[in-house]
Amino acid sequence: MRPRRAAEITLTIAAPLLLLAIWELLSRGGVLNPIFWPRPSSLIDTFWRMVTKEGLMTDIRISLLRIIGGFLLGAVPAVVLGLAMGLFWPVRVFFMPLASAIYAIPKIAVLPLVIIAFGIGEASKLVIVAVSIFFLVALNTMSGVLEIDPTYRDAARNLGASRWELFYSVALPGALPQIFTGLRLGLGFALIVIVGAEFLAAKRGIGYQIWEDYQTLRIKQMFVGLVVTAMMGWGLTMLLTGLERLAMPWRRSA
Amino acid sequence: MAEAALPRSRAASRDVVAGATAATGARVVAQGLGRRFQTPHGPVDALRDVSVTVEPGTFCVIVGPSGCGKSTLLRLVAALDRPTSGALTISRPDGRQPTNAMVFQGRSVFPWLTLRQNVAYGLKLRGVPRRERGDRADALLAMVGLKGFARAYPHQISEGMRQRVAIARALAVDPDLLLMDEPFGALDEQTRYLLQEELLRIWDRTGKTVLFVTHSIDEALILADRIVVMAAQPGTVREVIDVPFSRPRTLTGVRSDPVFTSLFGDIWGMIREEVTRSRAAQEAELPR
Ligand SMILES: Nc1ncnc2c1ncn2[C@@H]1O[C@H](COP(=O)(O)OP(=O)(O)OP(=O)(O)O)[C@@H](O)[C@H]1O
Numbered sequence: 001m002r003p004r005r006a007a008e009i010t011l012t013i014a015a016p017l018l019l020l021a022i023w024e025l026l027s028r029g030g031v032l033n034p035i036f037w038p039r040p041s042s043l044i045d046t047f048w049r050m051v052t053k054e055g056l057m058t059d060i061r062i063s064l065l066r067i068i069g070g071f072l073l074g075a076v077p078a079v080v081l082g083l084a085m086g087l088f089w090p091v092r093v094f095f096m097p098l099a100s101a102i103y104a105i106p107k108i109a110v111l112p113l114v115i116i117a118f119g120i121g122e123a124s125k126l127v128i129v130a131v132s133i134f135f136l137v138a139l140n141t142m143s144g145v146l147e148i149d150p151t152y153r154d155a156a157r158n159l160g161a162s163r164w165e166l167f168y169s170v171a172l173p174g175a176l177p178q179i180f181t182g183l184r185l186g187l188g189f190a191l192i193v194i195v196g197a198e199f200l201a202a203k204r205g206i207g208y209q210i211w212e213d214y215q216t217l218r219i220k221q222m223f224v225g226l227v228v229t230a231m232m233g234w235g236l237t238m239l240l241t242g243l244e245r246l247a248m249p250w251r252r253s254a
Numbered sequence: 255m256a257e258a259a260l261p262r263s264r265a266a267s268r269d270v271v272a273g274a275t276a277a278t279g280a281r282v283v284a285q286g287l288g289r290r291f292q293t294p295h296g297p298v299d300a301l302r303d304v305s306v307t308v309e310p311g312t313f314c315v316i317v318g319p320s321g322c323g324k325s326t327l328l329r330l331v332a333a334l335d336r337p338t339s340g341a342l343t344i345s346r347p348d349g350r351q352p353t354n355a356m357v358f359q360g361r362s363v364f365p366w367l368t369l370r371q372n373v374a375y376g377l378k379l380r381g382v383p384r385r386e387r388g389d390r391a392d393a394l395l396a397m398v399g400l401k402g403f404a405r406a407y408p409h410q411i412s413e414g415m416r417q418r419v420a421i422a423r424a425l426a427v428d429p430d431l432l433l434m435d436e437p438f439g440a441l442d443e444q445t446r447y448l449l450q451e452e453l454l455r456i457w458d459r460t461g462k463t464v465l466f467v468t469h470s471i472d473e474a475l476i477l478a479d480r481i482v483v484m485a486a487q488p489g490t491v492r493e494v495i496d497v498p499f500s501r502p503r504t505l506t507g508v509r510s511d512p513v514f515t516s517l518f519g520d521i522w523g524m525i526r527e528e529v530t531r532s533r534a535a536q537e538a539e540l541p542r
């Protein structure tokens with residue numbers, strides 16, 4: 001287990017470092033125009049200046065809060081609806097056409113509508129994230145419930161489980177692996193949508209910062225914004241993986 | 255009359271394994287019971303016109319070829335499914351509502367609960383306090399040879415061990431009626447013998463009615479008061495055989511009885527006939 005873990009960490013870090021190294025070499029060798037492709041090493045300075053002078057941390061915090069807040073706002077009711085859709089066929093039949101249709105709309109296209117309904121402030125940011133993951137998580141949860149071996153339901157019913165007890169003691173734990181698949185996909189959606197929403201309708205946040213720097217041709221700052229966004233995605237994914245391990249102790253191999 | 259039908263009196267038990275109160279065996283009466291499934295290839299009679307009576311406290315074993323409706327019958331008795339014809343009555347001699355617990359064929363132990371939580375699951379639903387249900391679960395785990403595994407998860411133990419957890423989980427709720435669908439099928443022979451003996455001991459002590467499905471004639475003869483031999487397509491009762499060996503039984507005692515050999519021959523004869531017949535019927539259906 002130990003050497004395997006070390007190899008995993010090495011390989012995990014190797015890919016981004018390799019990419020940065022190639023970029024650095026091409027930029028130094030004059031293959032890439034340094035005006036549009038600044039050397040990665042020169043971005044460290046820029047990053048530091050942005051943190052100390054331009055309030056980069058505030059933008060990061062604002063975007064993270066929007067993502068996490070919107071995520072919770074969307075995921076919690078989505079799991080409840082997904083469980084109900086999996087367990088009870090009338091609920092499934094009722095919501096299925098709606099879910100499949102809305103699921104297919106690119107979520108950023110709903111932004112104007114969300115702004116009309118919730119205004120230009122923080123509420124619309126939370127809502128657009130929530131909307132963008134809601135049906136994804138609900139549909140994954142539903143299929144997770146449907147894939148649970150029916151014998152588990154029978155066993156629970158046979159021992160006297162009520163509907164409510166089936167809900168949280170069989171459907172929920174049984175669907176957790178699929179719920180987390182939905183959440184992980186949803187996280188990608190949430191990042192895309194929040195950066196897009198901040199491009200279009202925000203006064204702070206990492207997406208706003210990237211767009212502003214692009215428009216004023218502050219290319220280095222724009223690149224820092226991109227790297228920061230990537231790091232945010234990576235960090236949130238790690239957080240989710242940690243939650244997954246906490247939520248499903250039975251999946252940790254002995 | 256109900257009292258007289260009990261094979262013999264049993265000491266009331268208050269030990270952990272049997273639960274706080276000794277169960278009173280349930281009576282199971284099926285009259286013209288049928289279950290028809292609608293399938294894309296037309297209706298299938300999993301059971302047709304099944305009439306059997308199982309007196310309280312009887313150990314009843316069901317044998318028959320694969321697909322003759324044994325699991326379907328158990329699911330009907332457990333009220334997990336409804337008959338499409340006939341009547342099924344399950345009652346207790348004292349008029350109270352009987353309880354049942356099933357050991358399912360195949361996987362049924364919850365992968366997301368530890369072994370202790372699995373065994374305690376039914377007790378939790380019944381509102382038994384945490385400490386008490388934990389103690390009872392541990393006692394049952396010890397009984398099925400899984401002492402020390404209480405905090406393990408099902409994926410960490412073998413298939414045979416999981417099956418023993420399923421048995422412990424059913425026994426934990428101290429049911430009047432124990433339904434066991436090939437409970438020992440996945441076990442190695444030694445464990446199987448040990449659990450057969452253990453089941454006989456529990457049954458001797460508690461007076462539960464047991465409906466037990468097996469493919470093993472040997473197992474049927476060792477455990478049963480009565481053996482119901484079923485026929486397939488449609489699933490019907492072909493024969494009900496009373497098993498005369500005295501109680502309490504031991505595995506070696508039953509096997510060395512000359513009656514064992516002759517009953518074994520009789521039952522094997524019937525089952526061989528039924529298996530051949532149902533295979534022929536299946537093959538006849540293939541070209542369609
Ligand atoms: N839900 C269902 N839908 C359609 N047909 C079913 C269903 N359940 C059972 N059957 C059919 O009913 C018949 C009896 O099935 P059952 O599972 O009761 O057999 P069994 O005696 O338990 O077999 P085995 O010994 O293999 O476990 C089979 O022909 C099966 O295909």
Ligand SMILES: [Mg+2]
Pocket residue numbers: 324325326359435
């Ligand atoms: Mg079966």
